[in-house]
Amino acid sequence: MSKFAMYGKFTAHPGKGDELAKILLEAAEQSKDFDGCELYIINTAEEDPDTIWVTELWRDVESHDASLRQEGAGELIRRARPLIAGVQPIKLRPLGGKGFDRSN
Template structure:
């Protein structure tokens, strides 16, 4: 299986989590047109609304890399950057389970 999954942990500056989540939800909306993207789910941590986790599942690592180069994605990254205190990507290899196509 060459699918590529990633959890992105975004720590927003204090009080900026909601605004950051909105931008990430726009990115999720844009990903609906990308066949290489299988999931792009935006979550807030239950105990800290300034910690936003994005659950991504891609056909392969190349599809993910290509999406990041997209102009729309670059514009969204620029808007999000000032809101973000830190980012921690967790790269994963999906092994199987329910909900995996």
């Protein structure tokens, strides 16, 4: 199995970035208890508060997929959906670097 990483770019409807970010921060909090999640960081674009980036690192793609089925994930998605104007997922294959442990 190989690690799985993703950047998610969420564009909120105008003026809804803070509300969307709060929901994504709830998802980040839930990810702390999920075994396959190694990194889940919510970021806002410095000059555009309605653009939120999610930085994710997972043990493998299966762990990521399972996280979307965990209790509470569907409810967060339902709450976030009306706030989202667009989503751009960028799937990545991590190669290495500081803070990245290839052995796990």
